[in-house]
Amino acid sequence: MDNIKKKIGIYSPYLNIFGGGERYILSIAELLAKDNYVYLFEEYKLKQKVRDYFDISLDKVNFVSNGLFLTKNIINKYISLKKMDYFFYMTDGSLFFSPAKKNYLIIQSPSHIPPLTKLNRIKLVNWDCICYSQFMKDIILKKLKKKAIILPPPVATNKFISKLSKKKNIILTVGRFFRHLHDKKQQFLLDVFIDNHKTLFKNWKLVIAGGLTENKESSYVEDLKIKSKGCPVSILVNPKFEDLVSIYSESKIYWHATGYGEDIDRYPERAEHFGITTLEAMSGECVPVVISMGGQKELVTEGINGYLWSTKNDLVSKTSLLINNPELLKDLSPLARKRALDFSYDVFYGKLKKIIEN
Known part of the structure; x- marks a missing residue:
């Protein structure tokens, strides 16, 4: 980008959920606000919650x-967006005409892809799609x-500093608790561990x-607690x-099972479309043992870093192989972190600026 600050609008209908997608678009807001005028279409009260939950600073972001x-x-929306040089929209499956000079449609998962109707074909002409x-x-x-x-989403790799000497015999899994659509399969993993x-x-x-x-x-959470008693x-x-940073740094092995037991060819939305928590674990030198589905396969190289x-x-x-071979676990831990560094905030920001410049 040139030295002239750009006006950048950002909107997601999901900012009350606080999942991986929300971290993603808020990271875009934080980074672009360094050198531009960023306008986040959301209530100001969100600011402190974002800092507490994601450790993301929105101090330089304007709330609208x-x-x-x-x-x-429609008229007010049109007038507001027409002032923007760039507009980022994390779609919930809906699509609209945006008069901003450049528009980016962020599609998180297969379930968020807008239907290809005749009208949407016309709308899509004005959007560049971004995915993970x-x-x-x-x-x-x-x-x-x-x-x-x-x-790909960024990982705050600089905040996940781990010392192998402080690692404990912990298997970790991280993911939102819900049983529909994008089930993280905590129940399955709990059963495997109990057995x-x-x-x-x-x-x-x-x-x-x-x-x-x-x-x-x-x-669902109560069921898990009762079963694990x-x-x-x-x-x-x-x-x-x-x-989370603390538990990542203490854990030795990371589990992920989203998509297990599902027909992914028929229902691709039930797989992990990326795997941000896997990378966070790897940043903390936690060795991943994750399901070979969806975006997970793009993060882990078998026997090299997990x-x-x-x-x-x-x-x-x-x-069991990792548990019974402490030296193997010790060797793979730094290699897991090395892979995670490919997704650092610096790398992400560089790719983001290149997208805008092009």
């Missing part, structure tokens, strides 16, 4: 009421007949951490970012 997008006042992974790029091309730009904690995983602990953003899923299992609900699995037996055997 999101009412423009919650009403059908090759997994998503292929699906977008198939469904929208449009090439997307891959911009093996007295034998193959003896003297190890399982930590399940994640956000609880929907009250209706409280019963009497076992070396901790369940952390809505941990602050600093607490392991991929397809079946329950595969998950158990590869976890």
Whole structure:
């Protein structure tokens, strides 16, 4: 970008959820606000919560009421967006005409891809699509007949400083608690651990951490707590970012199972479309043992910086391999972090600026 500050608008209808997508678009806001005028269409009260939960600073971001997008006042929306040099929109599957000079449509997952109607074909002409992974790029091309730009989410690698000497016998999994659409399969992972904690995983602990953003899923968390009673299992609900950093740095092995038991060819939205928590774990030198589906396959190289699995037996055997070979675990830990550095904020910002400049 030239030295002239640009006006950049950003909007997501999901900023009350606080998941990976929200971290992504708020990171874009934080970084672009360094050298530009960034306008986030959201209530100001969100600012402190974002700092507490994501450790993202929005001090240089201008907050504008999101009412423009919650009403059908098309004229006011048009006037506001026409002032923007760039506009980033994280779609919920909807699409609209934007008069900004340049428009970027962020598509998180297959379930967020707008239907290819005749009207949407016309609307899409004015949008460049952005996605997290090759997994998503292929699906977008198939469904929208449009090439997307891959911009993987960033990881605050500088905040995940780990010392192997302080590592504990902890298997960690992180993900939001909910059972529909994008189930993180905590129930499955808990069952695997309970079945093996007295034998193959003896003297190890399982930590399940994640956000609880929907009250209706409280019963799911309670079910997990009841089932884990009497076992070396901790369940952390809505941990602050600093607490997550601490548990990542203490853990030795990271589990991820999103998509397990699902027909991904038919329902690709049930796979992990990227895997930000896997990279966060790797940043903390936590060795990943993750399902070989979706975006996970793009992050982990088998036997080099972690392991991929397809079946329950595969998950158990590869976890046991690490548990029974401390030296192997020690060797893979720094290699896991090395891979995560490919997704640092500096790398992300460089790619983001290149997208805008082009």
